[in-house]
Amino acid sequence: GESVGLHLPTLSVQEGDNSIINCAYSNSASDYFIWYKQESGKGPQFIIDIRSNMDKRQGQRVTVLLNKTVKHLSLQIAATQPGDSAVYFCAEKSGGATNKLIFGTGTLLAVQP
Amino acid sequence: NAGVTQTPKFQVLKTGQSMTLQCAQDMNHEYMSWYRQDPGMGLRLIHYSVGAGITDQGEVPNGYNVSRSTTEDFPLRLLSAAPSQTSVYFCASSYSQGASGYTFGSGTRLTVV
Numbered sequence: 210g211e212s213v214g215l216h217l218p219t220l221s222v223q224e225g226d227n228s229i230i231n232c233a234y235s236n237s238a239s240d241y242f243i244w245y246k247q248e249s250g251k252g253p254q255f256i257i258d259i260r261s262n263m264d265k266r267q268g269q270r271v272t273v274l275l276n277k278t279v280k281h282l283s284l285q286i287a288a289t290q291p292g293d294s295a296v297y298f299c300a301e302k303s304g305g306a307t308n309k310l311i312f313g314t315g316t317l318l319a320v321q322p
Numbered sequence: 323n324a325g326v327t328q329t330p331k332f333q334v335l336k337t338g339q340s341m342t343l344q345c346a347q348d349m350n351h352e353y354m355s356w357y358r359q360d361p362g363m364g365l366r367l368i369h370y371s372v373g374a375g376i377t378d379q380g381e382v383p384n385g386y387n388v389s390r391s392t393t394e395d396f397p398l399r400l401l402s403a404a405p406s407q408t409s410v411y412f413c414a415s416s417y418s419q420g421a422s423g424y425t426f427g428s429g430t431r432l433t434v435v
Contacts, residue, residue, distance in 0.1 A: 255423040312366075
């Protein structure tokens with residue numbers, strides 16, 4: 210069945226560097242994608258989303274890139290800070306009446322001071 | 323607004339016991355769902371509801387029941403707990419079927435011994 214996966218389970222970066230977290234999806238019918246951040250002991254928190262009619266979307270210090278040709282999604286975090294340390298999930302939603310999201314397994318981002 | 327509230331935060335059950343995980347949201351969201359989160363497996367959908375009186379199964383529904391008598395509440399019931407149900411459970415809601423990202427609760431950590 211369809212699934213969402215991540216290339217790197219753990220990413221370690223130095224404070225101030227840029228981080229790139231990658232995600233591959235398999236359902237070409239997916240039309241909406243979200244990145245979530247989950248800190249230890251907390252629920253996932255919405256970061257940024259992108260619809261399939263876009264290639265790029267920017268937020269505050271974050272950018273999501275979508276490459277539909279190769280079914281790849283990435284989250285870029287500029288000037289990574291210790292507070293960015295968390296698990297990051299990508300999620301996809303296929304078109305249709307329901308609002309079900311399919312989540313990837315997550316990438317742990319560890320920011321070294 | 324409180325957002326999505328889950329109770330209890332922690333619970334230990336003996337095999338065969340039953341219990342109900344509570345989830346309430348005060349955002350007038352139509353769509354609510356339950357996920358379980360296990361190491362290395364990401365978030366998996368258990369049950370979901372697109373509105374009061376309507377529920378449906380997700381990816382891993384066995385061993386769980388839900389009901390949606392009001393818009394605000396979406397309890398998850400374990401009828402006869404098994405060690406395989408040891409997990410962290412998250413409730414999530416969104417405004418409508420076609421809405422964007424979910425709002426998650428802070429989770430319930432359940433251990434079945």
